[in-house]
Amino acid sequence: MHSKEQICHDDYQKTADWILSQTQHRPKVAIICGSGLGMLADALKLQDSFHYSDIPGFPQSTVQGHAGRLVFGELKGKTCVCMQGRFHMYEGHSLCKVTFPVRVFKLLGVETLIVTNAAGALADGYCNGDIMIIRDHINMPGLAGLNPLNGPNDDKFGPRFPPMSGVYDKDLRRLAKDICKSLGYSQFVQEGVYCMVGGPNFESIAEARFLHKLGADAVGMSTAPEVLVASHCGMKVFGLSLITNKVVKDYDDTEKVNHEGVLGVSKMRSETLQTLVTELVSRLDINNNTA
Ligand SMILES: O=P(O)(O)O[C@H]1O[C@H](CO)[C@@H](O)[C@H]1O
Numbered sequence: 394m395h396s397k398e399q400i401c402h403d404d405y406q407k408t409a410d411w412i413l414s415q416t417q418h419r420p421k422v423a424i425i426c427g428s429g430l431g432m433l434a435d436a437l438k439l440q441d442s443f444h445y446s447d448i449p450g451f452p453q454s455t456v457q458g459h460a461g462r463l464v465f466g467e468l469k470g471k472t473c474v475c476m477q478g479r480f481h482m483y484e485g486h487s488l489c490k491v492t493f494p495v496r497v498f499k500l501l502g503v504e505t506l507i508v509t510n511a512a513g514a515l516a517d518g519y520c521n522g523d524i525m526i527i528r529d530h531i532n533m534p535g536l537a538g539l540n541p542l543n544g545p546n547d548d549k550f551g552p553r554f555p556p557m558s559g560v561y562d563k564d565l566r567r568l569a570k571d572i573c574k575s576l577g578y579s580q581f582v583q584e585g586v587y588c589m590v591g592g593p594n595f596e597s598i599a600e601a602r603f604l605h606k607l608g609a610d611a612v613g614m615s616t617a618p619e620v621l622v623a624s625h626c627g628m629k630v631f632g633l634s635l636i637t638n639k640v641v642k643d644y645d646d647t648e649k650v651n652h653e654g655v656l657g658v659s660k661m662r663s664e665t666l667q668t669l670v671t672e673l674v675s676r677l678d679i680n681n682n683t684a
Pocket residue numbers: 426427428456479481509510511512592613614615616651652655
């Protein structure tokens with residue numbers, strides 16, 4: 394490992410090589426589970442799983458609702474790797490650490506990244522329990538100069554100046570909407586803009602109003618760095634936000650959001666999300682590799 398903030402290609406490769414030596418699975422799809430959404434991994438068949446603490450070079454999860462396990466297996470015959478627990482900037486991880494697994498996945502052969510998160514609703518029409526297909530994001534830390542791609546560019550992964558338009562794959566979003574329709578989910582499925590903030594505090598009322606005015610429909614403390622790094626190295630990206638709470642935008646509203654409430658709503662919708670993700674993966678146009 395180089396300096397604390399700098400991770401070099403060899404570091405990602407060492408972790409990837411270790412994983413390749415421990416499992417026969419060769420995933421083309423990676424799934425990152427948001428707060429309380431780790432059960433997405435439970436649907437994987439023929440599982441091989443590893444605690445983050447046992448994987449050389451891997452950061453550790455510290456947040457309740459993020460188990461800290463990497464699970465390999467098959468979803469309807471498609472080989473996947475699932476992160477049961479992600480890393481957040483507010484835990485004290487550098488953004489290189491937050492996104493470390495994404496580059497490792499690239500070296501494992503992953504072509505599609507599915508990100509999920511718990512998020513608060515800014516859009517007026519959204520309800521708790523709604524599922525928002527992410528159309529685009531606003532990366533507040535990124536706009537302020539906190540970017541996982543800061544520092545020397547690793548040309549083996551991607552270009553110095555990557556475009557960020559159209560990152561959330563249009564075909565996958567269309568496919569997801571078709572699946573939601575056929576599953577009868579349409580009445581609680583939205584499509585919108587996710588805004589990442591640094592956290593760990595939830596938003597003040599003035600901040601919530603500001604983000605809403607900027608065009609954000611939902612807000613959370615993750616996802617944008619992982620998506621950015623995945624897109625930089627050429628992966629297809631699909632994202633889902635589970636709306637776990639309304640963000641207070643009104644000074645007369647005395648409601649206060651808390652993490653336990655977030656986890657409660659995640660639990661309530663876990664099966665639905667699992668069904669949707671499973672169906673989506675089963676319809677991806679990919680063939681399995683074998684070790
Ligand atoms: O984005 P995920 O990991 O789903 O978690 C969300 O839930 C936590 C707050 O309750 C924050 O970490 C926020 O980002």
